[in-house]
Amino acid sequence: MNCDEHPILFRRAGYEYDRIKEKHGEKRALRVIKAMYKNYRYLMYINTGIEEDRVRHDCSTVADRLGLQLEETSGDIHLILNMLNGIIDDRFLIILPEGYITEEMFRK
Secondary structure, three states: OOOOOOHHHHHHHHHHHHHHHHHHOHHHHHHHHHHHOOOOOEEEEEEOOOOOHHHHHHHHHHHHHHOOEEEEEEOOOHHHHHHHOOOOOOOOOOOOOOOOOOHHHHOO
16 A cells, blocks of 8 residues: 555545655555554545545545445535635534533533
8 A cells, every 4th residue: 555546545644644654664654554543443434425436436445455444424515615614603613722622512
């Protein structure tokens, strides 16, 4: 497995992969990436209807290489678009710096 064959996996590991590869080589960098995902049981693919067909295949390949089950669900991008456009409603939790997250915040 190398970064050209599986760009999604290596984008996710991003900086850490590049840093380790430069210092210790690709073999060790790959070992670290697998260690990063060792406690994961599945990889979730969210089909929003706007992805290119190859994206699901890439996710499946990454899941196979890491020994993870590929789960799939449908979703949409409206929440992300709203956030990027500054449209904040009751679906967002705003946590100020040094603020606390409590379970009650999720019970609306």
